[in-house]
Amino acid sequence: MGKTLYDKVWQTHVLAGEEGESQLIYIDLHMIHEVTSPQGFESLRTEGRHLRAPEKTIATVDHNNPTVDIWNVEDALSRQQIATLERNCKDFNVELMDYGGADQGIVHMVGPELGATQPGKTIVCGDSHTATHGAFGAIAFGIGSSEVEHVFATQCLWQKKLKTLGVKVTGELQKGVYSKDIILHLIHTYGADFGAGYAMEFFGDTIDNLSMEARMTMCNMGIEFGSKVTMIAPDEKTYEYLKGRRKAPVAFDEAVEYWQTLYTDEDAEYDAYIEIDVSDLAPYVTWGTTPAMGLEFGEAFPEASDHNIERAYEYMELEAGQTAEDIPLEYVFVGSCTNARLEDLVEGAKYLKGRKVADHITAVVVPGSRRVKLEAEAMGLADQYIEAGFEWREPGCSACISMNGDTIPPFMHCASTTNRNFEGRQGPNSRTHLCSPAMAVLAAVKGKFYDTRLDDQEVKSHEAIYSA
Ligand SMILES: CC(C)[C@H](C(=O)O)[C@@H](O)C(=O)O
Numbered sequence: 001m002g003k004t005l006y007d008k009v010w011q012t013h014v015l016a017g018e019e020g021e022s023q024l025i026y027i028d029l030h031m032i033h034e035v036t037s038p039q040g041f042e043s044l045r046t047e048g049r050h051l052r053a054p055e056k057t058i059a060t061v062d063h064n065n066p067t068v069d070i071w072n073v074e075d076a077l078s079r080q081q082i083a084t085l086e087r088n089c090k091d092f093n094v095e096l097m098d099y100g101g102a103d104q105g106i107v108h109m110v111g112p113e114l115g116a117t118q119p120g121k122t123i124v125c126g127d128s129h130t131a132t133h134g135a136f137g138a139i140a141f142g143i144g145s146s147e148v149e150h151v152f153a154t155q156c157l158w159q160k161k162l163k164t165l166g167v168k169v170t171g172e173l174q175k176g177v178y179s180k181d182i183i184l185h186l187i188h189t190y191g192a193d194f195g196a197g198y199a200m201e202f203f204g205d206t207i208d209n210l211s212m213e214a215r216m217t218m219c220n221m222g223i224e225f226g227s228k229v230t231m232i233a234p235d236e237k238t239y240e241y242l243k244g245r246r247k248a249p250v251a252f253d254e255a256v257e258y259w260q261t262l263y264t265d266e267d268a269e270y271d272a273y274i275e276i277d278v279s280d281l282a283p284y285v286t287w288g289t290t291p292a293m294g295l296e297f298g299e300a301f302p303e304a305s306d307h308n309i310e311r312a313y314e315y316m317e318l319e320a321g322q323t324a325e326d327i328p329l330e331y332v333f334v335g336s337c338t339n340a341r342l343e344d345l346v347e348g349a350k351y352l353k354g355r356k357v358a359d360h361i362t363a364v365v366v367p368g369s370r371r372v373k374l375e376a377e378a379m380g381l382a383d384q385y386i387e388a389g390f391e392w393r394e395p396g397c398s399a400c401i402s403m404n405g406d407t408i409p410p411f412m413h414c415a416s417t418t419n420r421n422f423e424g425r426q427g428p429n430s431r432t433h434l435c436s437p438a439m440a441v442l443a444a445v446k447g448k449f450y451d452t453r454l455d456d457q458e459v460k461s462h463e464a465i466y467s468a
């Protein structure tokens, strides 16, 4: 019987142990940030140990840095975590992306941008959204602090092989519908735990047609579907993306030859399998307090049939029967490792069309990395956002997690391009509505959620009138 992509990558990394039990696997890349690495470093220090493979470890500050003035870190704990990472990287010989430098950004942006994220690798990070890197055909997953220490000391990890879940996605997306909508749709349809215990693989013509950025958005949210590992087989787009990047393989053509073997064989079988057609998929907006509490645009919010829904309505101050258009938006946040890549900002800007942010809306763009920020500035994108009335910030996790001074004010409804809408996620009593960057930007200029598909049609018919 053939092998799945996950089987193939797993197999080449097993050092010890029997299948069905915990196995020791080799880790090719360990990404670290300031929040979950201090404990591991401290233990090494106490035990007088070194890092087993400092050259396979890369570090960046992302969660704690402010985005208005990165040099003015007001919060004492944030200052301490940043300083601690700097000291640890120095002491243990780990490459830290310069604070404020071109390579700094959210950890899940930095790996791909450097070309350190590669097909066939095993990649870990003390961060739950590590499967983002799986978009390149890597086995990438989040680990806990004690595991961070284990990888520091040994460059290996004991893990039980997961079952596999194949997710075939077919059909052409309508204009105004994005990969964010696909993943929100999957989570809504099958539930936030559906992927638990599985390594999930996305494939199908829709996935083939997605850019690397759009694929990363889907893998990023795999964990919100329950899957610790999410993968997409590498293809020409993957190689093209990686070519020429600083940490891409020197013998690039040879690497590509190997990468070309990384796909699920025709006769391989997944332990579980689902198939969706997205041709008629509408854009998504979440109304509740889990990523599963979302709906296609225009659909009425459900009856409060259980305690969770009741509680969500109470927290969000919304009710059954309303639609996304009824949400009293006051804030728009474009940012995070889910949707703050260059393509996201380009796509969002298409909806600005010379319009202004509505008077009652505060709108902020936080690029996911400094590279994205610089590129967007060079392209004139930043000016478009600023002229429309958006704030244009320094890169970082920002209000995705609100550990850094950036919060959504209490009780405000925020259209957010992030991945989590839990109670208080973006600040105490903040109300998060997950959506695509296009949806968020359009909401900013319209003053409320508006169907991204219709906006295009409106403009098209407008153009038709004037060109007639
Ligand atoms: C702070 C960090 C450990 C956390 C994670 O694990 O994902 C954060 O990045 C998040 O998105 O909630």
Ligand code: SF4
Pocket (backbone or CB within 6 Å): 062, 063, 106, 107, 108, 127, 129, 336, 337, 338, 396, 397, 400, 401, 418, 419
């Ligand atoms: S941007 Fe948000 S989801 Fe991504 S790593 Fe930072 S806090 Fe976590």
